[in-house]
Amino acid sequence: MHHRSIRRAAGGLLLLGISLAACASPPAKQDIRGALTAIGSPIQSDPISAWAGAWQKSFKATSLNYSPDGSNVGLTALATGQAYFAALDAPLTAQQQDSTKTECGPGGAFSVPTSITSVGVAFNLPSVRSLKLSPDVLAMIFSGKLTRWNDKSIAAINPGAALPNTAIVPITASSASVLTSASTRYLSSSADWPTGVTDKWTKVPGGTEVKNPRDLVKKVDDTAGAIAFMDSESIGSKFDTALLSFGRSFMRMSKDSVAAAVQDGTSKTSATGVEFSLPEKTDRGYALGIVNYQAFCTTYKNHQIASLVKSWGGFVLSPDGQFASSYFSGVASPSEQALQEATLLIGKIGSLQ
Numbered sequence: 001m002h003h004r005s006i007r008r009a010a011g012g013l014l015l016l017g018i019s020l021a022a023c024a025s026p027p028a029k030q031d032i033r034g035a036l037t038a039i040g041s042p043i044q045s046d047p048i049s050a051w052a053g054a055w056q057k058s059f060k061a062t063s064l065n066y067s068p069d070g071s072n073v074g075l076t077a078l079a080t081g082q083a084y085f086a087a088l089d090a091p092l093t094a095q096q097q098d099s100t101k102t103e104c105g106p107g108g109a110f111s112v113p114t115s116i117t118s119v120g121v122a123f124n125l126p127s128v129r130s131l132k133l134s135p136d137v138l139a140m141i142f143s144g145k146l147t148r149w150n151d152k153s154i155a156a157i158n159p160g161a162a163l164p165n166t167a168i169v170p171i172t173a174s175s176a177s178v179l180t181s182a183s184t185r186y187l188s189s190s191a192d193w194p195t196g197v198t199d200k201w202t203k204v205p206g207g208t209e210v211k212n213p214r215d216l217v218k219k220v221d222d223t224a225g226a227i228a229f230m231d232s233e234s235i236g237s238k239f240d241t242a243l244l245s246f247g248r249s250f251m252r253m254s255k256d257s258v259a260a261a262v263q264d265g266t267s268k269t270s271a272t273g274v275e276f277s278l279p280e281k282t283d284r285g286y287a288l289g290i291v292n293y294q295a296f297c298t299t300y301k302n303h304q305i306a307s308l309v310k311s312w313g314g315f316v317l318s319p320d321g322q323f324a325s326s327y328f329s330g331v332a333s334p335s336e337q338a339l340q341e342a343t344l345l346i347g348k349i350g351s352l353q
Contacts, residue, residue: 017353023028027127031309032062033062037065037083038066038085039066039067039083040047040067040075040088042085043177044087045068046233046328046331047115047292047331048066049066049329050327050328051208051312051315051324053324054066055312057319059311061313062312064312071086071178074086078109079104083152084296085312088293088294088295089258089290090230091111092272093272094272097109100128102298104298107298107299109296110273111272111273111274111296112294112313112342113274113291113342114289114292114334115292115334116262116331117292118184118231118289118332119231119289120239120242120253121227121230121242121244122239122296123226123239124220124224124227124239125225125240127162127164128149128162128163128164131161132157132238132250134189134247136190137153137157138186139229140192143194144206145192149163149167150163150166155326157251159337166224167225169207169208169226170204171216171219171222171227172212173201173209173216174201174203174209176199176209178199179213179230180200180201180229181197181198182229182288182290184198213234217238221239232331246261246283247278248283249283255285257285258289259286259332260286261284262285265335267278269341269345274341278291291334292331296309296346296349298348299351299352300349301353302351302352305353310346310347313349322346
């Protein structure tokens, strides 16, 4: 089974269909109809598919066409009227918001966090279980300084483990991705990491490159001694993952440990939307992950489109929507505060007509 962060479905939809005018009643489900087009991040394909299936069961006269062409492509599509929302790898910046004002009205677009994709360190050492790896050790592995699995640096944090005298083979994807950004952000907590946060790996001495993150699965599976950062959906039940340190303790990636880290995260609302951040340090949770965002216009061309978009956004952020994405695609939920603040912004979406 995939690692899943399953939220308990409690109650109905959160503030679904709040109108811009406080006195207006939300439209009836049968009045929500039409086809949504969305473009954005490939890593959001699975949760968006889960949301679409559940949304269409509740709103039967709707459909969604999602193209995973990339976060930047999605933002451009939103800014030019080719998409009704964009799935982004990061929160909207003020400059990006300005670029959307022609299509989205004077307020431009805004972004909200919708899910969290956990990131694990998968390895191909069938004889090793509960392997602990620190940021310092991983920084040395992915910079080519540490080359054997029985190195004393690994043995020191894994006392009693039978570590094989096998070559370490770091596997990285050459294409730019948000997965690489999240991975190098974690490595950057170590003084041994030389390149900082980047969306493209520097080629690792002794390592192997694949083209795209989705190609990592097969390469790690085929390579003895391999190690790679992967998203939880790719890891599934195929690989064991290392216990990582975010403070004084080593944590295994699981639905419970990710949920604990979310509790230590922070949420803030600004002119560009809602931003949620996982904690850099925590002793009670697993905090390596990608916070996924969706960007919406503050104003759409007519009431029908605005109502359709609001029904989508409201459902995604609702307990039912969060349950669907957690159960069917294994992503975690942002904090309750972030979801509530995001729902309020979705409810303020308006129309020109």
